[in-house]
Amino acid sequence: MADSKPRRxxxxxxxxxKMREGEQIVQMAIYDYRSAVIADRLGIDxxxxxxxxxxxxxxxxxxxxxxxxxxxxxxxxxxxxxxYGLRMVDMPYWSFHVSPEQxxxxxxxxxxxxxxxxxxxxxxxHHAKNLEAIVKAGIPVQGHVGITPMRMPQLGGFFAQGKxxxxxxxxxxxxxxxxxxxxxxxxxxxxxxxxxxxxxxxxPVPVISLGAGQGAHGVHIITSxxxxxxxxxxxRHSKIYTDMIPIIEDVFSKYRDEVKDKIYPGPEHTVFxxxxxxxxxxKDMKWEKKFCISSKLKPVRSLSLGSQSISLIExxxxxxxxxxxxxxxxxxxxxxxxxxxxxxxxxxxxYTSPSPRDQRGSRMPASA
Numbered sequence: 001m002a003d004s005k006p007r008r009x010x011x012x013x014x015x016x017x018k019m020r021e022g023e024q025i026v027q028m029a030i031y032d033y034r035s036a037v038i039a040d041r042l043g044i045d046x047x048x049x050x051x052x053x054x055x056x057x058x059x060x061x062x063x064x065x066x067x068x069x070x071x072x073x074x075x076x077x078x079x080x081x082x083x084y085g086l087r088m089v090d091m092p093y094w095s096f097h098v099s100p101e102q103x104x105x106x107x108x109x110x111x112x113x114x115x116x117x118x119x120x121x122x123x124x125x126h127h128a129k130n131l132e133a134i135v136k137a138g139i140p141v142q143g144h145v146g147i148t149p150m151r152m153p154q155l156g157g158f159f160a161q162g163k164x165x166x167x168x169x170x171x172x173x174x175x176x177x178x179x180x181x182x183x184x185x186x187x188x189x190x191x192x193x194x195x196x197x198x199x200x201x202x203x204p205v206p207v208i209s210l211g212a213g214q215g216a217h218g219v220h221i222i223t224s225x226x227x228x229x230x231x232x233x234x235x236r237h238s239k240i241y242t243d244m245i246p247i248i249e250d251v252f253s254k255y256r257d258e259v260k261d262k263i264y265p266g267p268e269h270t271v272f273x274x275x276x277x278x279x280x281x282x283k284d285m286k287w288e289k290k291f292c293i294s295s296k297l298k299p300v301r302s303l304s305l306g307s308q309s310i311s312l313i314e315x316x317x318x319x320x321x322x323x324x325x326x327x328x329x330x331x332x333x334x335x336x337x338x339x340x341x342x343x344x345x346x347x348x349x350x351y352t353s354p355s356p357r358d359q360r361g362s363r364m365p366a367s368a
């Protein structure tokens with residue numbers, strides 16, 4: 001349930017206060033407007049526009065191929081949907097790696113164009129100078145150590161980090177380098193709990209756990225993992241609270257079947273014209289002409305019962321046009337019968353119909 005207290009805008013000072021008082025910081029990867037509205041309503045502290053959204057929303061196979069513009073689009077959506085949570089942008093691949101100047105330029109764009117408040121940058125001590133440049137430009141940064149998806153080839157795959165003493169020390173050095181660069185927080189992604197706990201104990205800034213166990217000052221989760229929306233892989237550290245896939249499949253299947261069976265849309269989902277407006281519309285559109293009826297008709301509902309004087313061939317033309325999906329067919333009537341001497345032995349006095357030449361190639365509009 002949402003906190004009953006009046007909501008205040010989340011600031012870095014509030015996050016530090018929570019760290020000192022032992023209150024957990026709740027951070028979530030959010031990348032669509034509606035999720036941002038709900039998360040903000042429920043009191044989530046940090047709404048992180050994660051590049052994993054590119055995998056969920058746009059079908060990327062990894063975060064490396066998620067583009068700057070795609071992250072920008074998600075960041076703008078989160079800005080529109082949030083009022084109180086701290087808006088964080090996970091800077092995408094190659095947006096801060098080249099130089100301090102590039103890092104500041106791109107971080108500034110997220111602030112200026114998407115109203116972002118803080119950045120998150122994954123990496124190690126070798127990226128610290130670029131992170132420091134962003135901080136010195138006035139934009140707070142959360143450092144990200146441990147499993148860093150942008151460096152999967154270098155790390156050798158998605159494996160927990162810090163399982164050996166040497167690797168654990170490297171992670172500690174990375175975290176300290178980022179803190180020394182001015183980062184306001186450190187996120188540990190899938191490190192051992194021991195590394196996570198140690199950093200939370202020694203670092204002067206909040207430490208956030210993503211799959212790194214207990215002991216940190218807060219927890220981060222990928223929103224889609226809560227609902228099993230990424231079927232291709234379910235991380236060990238993720239908890240599926242509700243499996244949305246069967247629910248979505250059930251709804252889609254019901255919709256598909258009702259459309260095929262012509263159940264949906266029903267009368268309750270449909271808007272109809274008044275009788276008076278329908279008469280005017282039928283008169284303006286000259287519907288009877290589209291059915292090859294040349295007789296003058298009055299717009300009454302009993303027309304289909306043959307209540308007015310139209311010829312049999314006109315009525316046949318009309319119904320055959322409906323049956324053929326709107327294509328006006330070639331309807332022939334017997335006008336007269338002659339014998340082999342060309343003497344007329346029968347004449348149909350009621351015959352009236354457009355000539356086949358007038359009918360050829362005609363198609364009734366779909367709206368008719």
